[in-house]
Amino acid sequence: MIFENSAYYDREQFFKLEKPYGTFYFGEKYILSEMHEGVHFDWPMVKDLLNDIEAYYENETKLAYISNRIHSYSRDPHNWQKLSALNFIVASAIVIYNDMAYLNATLEKRFSKESIKRCQCLNEAIEWVLDLKEFN
Template identity: 75%
Template sequence: MTFENSAYYDRTQFFKLEKPFGTFYFGEKFILSEMIEGVHFDWNMAQDLLNNVNAFYGTKPRIAYISNRINSYSVDPHNWNKLVKHIFIIASAIVIYNDMAYLNATLEKRFSKSSIKRCTSLNEAIEWVLGLREFN
């Protein structure tokens, strides 16, 4: 399910950012990403996104990150730790829709120094993020 088709999209204000490699939704407590099919999300793309994150939230925001994996794409798992140096990501959730996405999320989880939760639905991921004690 795409974020725009979810019940959460109309509940809160989000800034929608469209990039050649994906669509990103900036909210009060989290950033949600939906990458384009077949993209390899590399460090140059991450830095491009970071510029927009810093412009929107300021430096070192305290936010969560949700990766809504509606499309198949690749990412360098080492980028998770680089991103943490630039953004204070409280926690991350990866929404998986098939077995291959689950295996990829498991690999990324092993490389990350921050918390990553694997979720089987967008609702599960959003509810988990909104329930984090750092936000309550």
């Protein structure tokens, strides 16, 4: 399910950021991504996105990251280690829609120091993030 079609989209205000490689929604407690089909989300793209995150949030905010994998794309699992060093993402959720996405998420989970939850639907991912102890 596309985030804008979900009930959560209207519950709070989100800043929608469209990049050549995907669409990102910046909320109070989480950032949600929907990457474009066939993209290889490499470190220069991650750094580009991080610049936008820092400009938007301005202070030391703790956030969760939700990857809504509605399209097939690739990423370097080692990027999770680089992101861990930045220390602003408290946990991540990956919404998977097929077996290949599940296998990729399992691999990425091995590279991350933070908690990564594999979710079967967008609602599950958002509810899990909103229930994190860091936000309650």
